[in-house]
Amino acid sequence: MLCFSVLNRTENVILGQPVTSRYLAWYLILITNLRMPDDKENTMSTLLACPKNKGNTFDVCSYVADNSGVELLAISQNRVNDLKDYTSIVLCSGVQGGKVQKGLLRWLNSIQRTSIDENAKIYLFLTWFGIGQSDKSAVNEVKNTLEEKKMSLENDYMTCYGGKGIIRFSHPNKEDFETVLNWVNSLSQ
Numbered sequence: 001m002l003c004f005s006v007l008n009r010t011e012n013v014i015l016g017q018p019v020t021s022r023y024l025a026w027y028l029i030l031i032t033n034l035r036m037p038d039d040k041e042n043t044m045s046t047l048l049a050c051p052k053n054k055g056n057t058f059d060v061c062s063y064v065a066d067n068s069g070v071e072l073l074a075i076s077q078n079r080v081n082d083l084k085d086y087t088s089i090v091l092c093s094g095v096q097g098g099k100v101q102k103g104l105l106r107w108l109n110s111i112q113r114t115s116i117d118e119n120a121k122i123y124l125f126l127t128w129f130g131i132g133q134s135d136k137s138a139v140n141e142v143k144n145t146l147e148e149k150k151m152s153l154e155n156d157y158m159t160c161y162g163g164k165g166i167i168r169f170s171h172p173n174k175e176d177f178e179t180v181l182n183w184v185n186s187l188s189q
């Protein structure tokens with residue numbers, strides 16, 4: 001009230017131009033309602049979809065989500081409300097016998113082309129031992145599944161080692177976490 005009574009009584013100047021109190025009041029209302037997007041909002045349109053809430057793949061995804069503001073969906077635990085909110089969807093899985101984990105594939109089969117934003121891009125992130133071409137087999141499996149549903153997988157996929165016991169022991173490590181984080185960040189730029 002005080003603000004408006006002051007405005008009503010005064011003639012003001014913005015950028016050297018005289019403005020009436022009515023225009024100044026509109027200007028103040030406008031700028032107080034405008035919000036500058038912060039870093040988190042810039043990256044919130046990326047979703048990491050991980051089949052389990054534990055394991056190597058989930059560990060990497062958790063690190064990325066904690067350090068970037070992208071959203072992490074552990075498929076076994078949650079249902080995501082609206083996939084249309086995301087412009088990048090990163091499918092994440094450990095490689096098992098040249099395939100992705102069944103939970104991821106089941107989730108993929110439950111999605112329709114119309115469930116996602118028409119401009120959304122779908123990527124794949126895999127953890128693995130590094131055996132032969134088993135990553136490529138897993139990529140092809142996802143690619144074919146998506147194509148059957150009139151969706152496509154981006155060619156730019158990411159892998160990192162994920163150890164079990166003495167095989168690839170100590171992976172994923174800090175360097176792996178950072179590499180995947182940088183890749184995920186690059187998807188929204």
Ligand SMILES: Cc1cc2nc3c(=O)[nH]c(=O)nc-3n(C[C@H](O)[C@H](O)[C@H](O)COP(=O)(O)O)c2cc1C
Nearest residue numbers: 055056057094095096097098127128129130131162
């Ligand atoms: C049953 C089984 C099958 C696997 N098959 C492969 C494979 O074909 N190629 C490969 O490079 N790694 C393979 N691995 C290694 C896993 O892909 C790797 O440890 C991955 O990080 C596991 O991810 P997770 O902990 O998120 O389940 C296999 C591991 C297990 C336990």
